[in-house]
Structure formats: structure tokens, C-alpha cells
Amino acid sequence: MIHKFLKFTIPLVLLPVILSLSGCKVGPSYTRPAMKYDSLFRFAKSADTSSIANTGWIELFRDTVLQRIVKTALKNNYTVRIAYARVEEARASLHQVRGQQWPQISAQAAGGWQQQALPNGKTSEYSTISATGQLSWEIDLWGKLRRSKEAARAGLFAQEAYRQSVRISLIGEIVSTYFSLLELDNELKITRDNVAIRQTSLELVRNKMTAGTASGLVVAQAEAELATATTRIPALEMKIGESENYLSILMGEQPHMIRRGLALAEQISIPAVRTPGIPAQLILRRPDVMQAEQSLIAANANIGVARAMMLPSLGISGSIGSAFNPANMIYSAFGNLVAPVFGGGYLRAGVNKARAQQEQLLYSYQLTLITAIKEVSDRLLELEKLGETMHSQQKTVKAAQTAFDLSNQLYDAGFASYLDVINAQQSLFAAQINLSMAESNALNSVVSLYSALGGGWK
Numbered sequence: 001m002i003h004k005f006l007k008f009t010i011p012l013v014l015l016p017v018i019l020s021l022s023g024c025k026v027g028p029s030y031t032r033p034a035m036k037y038d039s040l041f042r043f044a045k046s047a048d049t050s051s052i053a054n055t056g057w058i059e060l061f062r063d064t065v066l067q068r069i070v071k072t073a074l075k076n077n078y079t080v081r082i083a084y085a086r087v088e089e090a091r092a093s094l095h096q097v098r099g100q101q102w103p104q105i106s107a108q109a110a111g112g113w114q115q116q117a118l119p120n121g122k123t124s125e126y127s128t129i130s131a132t133g134q135l136s137w138e139i140d141l142w143g144k145l146r147r148s149k150e151a152a153r154a155g156l157f158a159q160e161a162y163r164q165s166v167r168i169s170l171i172g173e174i175v176s177t178y179f180s181l182l183e184l185d186n187e188l189k190i191t192r193d194n195v196a197i198r199q200t201s202l203e204l205v206r207n208k209m210t211a212g213t214a215s216g217l218v219v220a221q222a223e224a225e226l227a228t229a230t231t232r233i234p235a236l237e238m239k240i241g242e243s244e245n246y247l248s249i250l251m252g253e254q255p256h257m258i259r260r261g262l263a264l265a266e267q268i269s270i271p272a273v274r275t276p277g278i279p280a281q282l283i284l285r286r287p288d289v290m291q292a293e294q295s296l297i298a299a300n301a302n303i304g305v306a307r308a309m310m311l312p313s314l315g316i317s318g319s320i321g322s323a324f325n326p327a328n329m330i331y332s333a334f335g336n337l338v339a340p341v342f343g344g345g346y347l348r349a350g351v352n353k354a355r356a357q358q359e360q361l362l363y364s365y366q367l368t369l370i371t372a373i374k375e376v377s378d379r380l381l382e383l384e385k386l387g388e389t390m391h392s393q394q395k396t397v398k399a400a401q402t403a404f405d406l407s408n409q410l411y412d413a414g415f416a417s418y419l420d421v422i423n424a425q426q427s428l429f430a431a432q433i434n435l436s437m438a439e440s441n442a443l444n445s446v447v448s449l450y451s452a453l454g455g456g457w458k
Contacts, residue, residue, distance in 0.1 A: 025143025026311065027304020030297050033362060035369060037279045043380040044276050051277025053285060053453035057171050060268065060450065065261030066178050069251060073174055076252025080170060083163040090159040094152040101145045103137040132321030132330075139315065144308030151301035158294035165287035172451035174250050176444050181243045182264050183440035188236045190432045191229060198226040198425070205418065218418045225422055229429070264439050268446055276380060276453055282372045286454035292361070292368040299358040306354040310347045312339035372452070379449035386445045390438040397435045400428040 040047040052060070058067055074080060113127040140146055202222040208214035245255035282289055318333040340347055407424035410416035450456070 025146055025304055026307045027143070027147055028300060030300045032283075032293070033296075033366060035366065037370070037373060040278055041276050041373065041380060042377040043384065044377075046275060047278065048275055049278055049281070050275055051281060051453055052275050052450055053277060053281075053455035055455065057175075057450075057456045060455070061175055063178075063261035063267055065259050066175065066267075069178065069247065069258070070171055070174050072253070073170055073251045074167065077170055077250060078252055080163075080166055081252075083159075083166040087156070087159045087163050090152075090156040094149070094156050097145070097148045097152040100138070101140060101149065103135050105133065105135050107131070107133045130321060132319055134317070134319045136317040137315060138313060141314055142308040142311045144305055144313075147301045147304035147308065151298040151305065154294045154298035154301065158291045158298065161287045161291035161294060165291065168287060168451055168454065168456040170250065171456045172447055174247065175447050177243060177247050177250070178258075179264065179267065179440055179443050179447070181240065181247065181258065182260065183436055184236060184240045184243060185260065186264065186436040186440075187433055188233065188240065190429070190436060191232045191236060194425075194429045194432075195226065195229045195233070198222065198229055201421070201425075202226050214418070221418060221422060225425065264443055267443060276376055276449065279373050279376075282369065282376070282454065286372050289365075289369050289372055292365040296358070296361040296365045299354070299361045303351065303354040303358055306347075306350040309350060310340060312337055375452045376449070379445065379452045383442075383445040383449055386438065386442045390435070390442045393431065393435040393438040397428070397431045400424070400431040404428045 057070065061067065061070075109129075109131045111127070111129045114125070116124045118124055138145070202219070205214050205218045205222045209216060209219050244258045247258050248255045283293070284290075314335070314337050316333070316335045319331075321330045404421075404424040404427070407416055407421045411418060411421050
């Protein structure tokens, strides 16, 4: 009996396997869309294929304190953890779809006991024990399951790219916030130094008023200038505390004080920060571009899935069971072929919907790529112009310092009013603050270019 069952079922099983292996996949196969773009970024000074983005973040930012902050954040940041969980979800979805390609086998066992009263006053007792095994298998004649697996795999890769995008964004956000924190420290130091200078000036004019060589107006002006400078300190301390709290949250920790490392001017270690590489590299390196392409691949595969739904489907099923008595063995094997005949255009609409979604994601991919090129071009221009601004501001500070020193000398000699000293002091203070901000902006422009190029992907 078993021999006859195997003789009958083995060909039945092998036939769909052969059909499945030789079956075609309906729907379009994916090819990367052709994109026309220039051989180098606008505002790029070189067409060198080497790029700052190929430098690991730990090599670019050599401040050991900053490196510790970034490492802690990459480990503990909650947004990164969510991104990792999304990757695991996509991986599990791929395994689910992959499992649908294989036969589904299940087993069932049952047992029971029954007692029955007979007319003669006696009872009859009997027990039953049975076990059955079942097999069902949808044969992937048209590649529906294989296209589904292709879409699920692309979904996994898209989530991997998203995770990488979150990682790069986090690195950029931490570094930028840390540099801004150092800039606020600079502003606070400049302000406190300026308060000390104005305090000294106030004491001098008070002494001159006592000696009869200065008026009360001059003293009042000096007091007003000192109060104005002092008022800036609480506001700066508040901003510093808020920046420390924000960095703490990015690290996945409760708000706490942040240690400082190198000064702003010593942060970037790579000399050729202006080397962006070529636009074609963005396709392979920038996560949002990779994510957009994987989403397009998934949508392309879903067209095949929708198309296969319009074609006949073939499935087989079988079972074997026994009440633990060879004479009671039961065998069964079935095949079914189901073909859609009429559904009011439901399946055709599904294909059209999949094609429309693929078209949307095609345009989204193309837009993401040219937007990425635009962002790199913007950052290159920003890097150049902010560098020029910083150099100009350095000259401004030097000139303002000379004017302040001369105004003090002329005032002491009686050739200038104290108003001239105040004006020169205000100009110097403003120039120093502007230089500090310009240095921070120039440094952050390097970070922005690094992120726009997909830096930190290693």
C-alpha cells in the first residue's frame, strides 16, 4: 500500500518542481534608469574621483572627546535603535516571503476515550488514537512568489539604507552641535573678556572724575557699556546649557555637562576638504539615493506579482493518516488549477496600480539623485563663500583691535572723546563675535559637505 502511494505521489511532486524551476517570471526585470548629469559638481575645483566622503568620520574629526560622543550616540541613540529594529522587521518579512516558496507541511494527532451503556446493562469502552500529516504547495509557475521575494529583498535593502541614512545624519548633527557648543564657549569667553575690559575702563574714568579730568557723563556711559556687556552672559550660558542637553539626548542619555576637547580651529584633520569626487559616486554611497532605488526595485517587482495574479495558479496537497493500524492507513493527493475568469477588472486594476506606483518611485528616485547633486553643489559654494567671509572677518578683527588701541591712546592724551573709545570698543566686540561665528560656520560647512556626499558610510 505504501509502495503504491509513493509510486503515485513522487511523480506528482517532481512534476511541479520541474515546472517551477523552468517557469518564467512575468513582469519587467529591473534595470537602473539612465540619468544624465555633468562629470563634476558645480563649483567643484577638481574632477578628482577621490572624495572627502571616503574618509571615515573618526579620521576626519580627530577630537577624542567628540569621537567618544559619536560612538556613544551610535550605540545608544533611540532613533538609531528604531532604524535597526526596522531592518530586523524587513529581514523577517523577507524570510516569510521566502518560506512561501516551499511546501507547507503540518502534522496533527488526536486521541480519545469513550464509554457507552448497552441495553443489557453492560458498558462498552473504547479509545482512539490517530495521526495525520498534510502537505500543501503552491507552484510558482509565473514567478509570483519569486517576484514577491525580490520585492521583499529590496525592502530589506531599503531599510538598510535608511538605517545608514539615520547613522550619517546623527553623526552630522552631533558634530555640528558640538562645534556650535564650542562657538558659544568662544562667545562667552569673548564677552567675559570684554566685561573685564569695560570694568577696567569704568574704574579709570571714575578715577579721572575724582581727579576732575572726566565728567559724570563719561562715567555713566562707561557704566552703561559694562551693563550691556554683562547682560549677554546669562543668555549665552542658557544656550550652552540647552546645547549640552541636546547633545546628551542625541547620545541616548539624560541631560548632563559635556566635556570639551580641541579648539574649533583644530577640529578638521583632513587637508583636502574641498575634494567632493564625482556625481556618479552618489548612487553607490549616499543612503537616501540607495533607499530610493531599492524602493523602485520593489515597486518594479510588484508589477510582476500583480501580473501573475491574473494567470492560473497551480497547487498540490496531500495527506497521510493512520489510527496506528496498518489496515486503517489513509492516503490522499490532490492537484488544483485555478484560473481567474471574471472579476470586474479588479486584477487588471491591480496591475495598473502597481505600474503607477512604480512610475511614482521612478520619478522619486530621479528627483532624489538630482537633489543630492544640488545639495553637494550648494555645500561647495557655501564652503567657499564662508571661507572667504571668515578670512575677511579676521582682517576686520585686526583692524578693530588697532582702532580700539589707538582710541584709548588718543583719549588718554586728550585728543579723543570717551565716545570714540566706546565706539571702537563696540566695533571690536562685534567683530570678535562675528569672527567666532564665521569660524564655526566655516567648520560646519565642511560637516555639511561631508554629510551631503554620504560621508560616514564606512
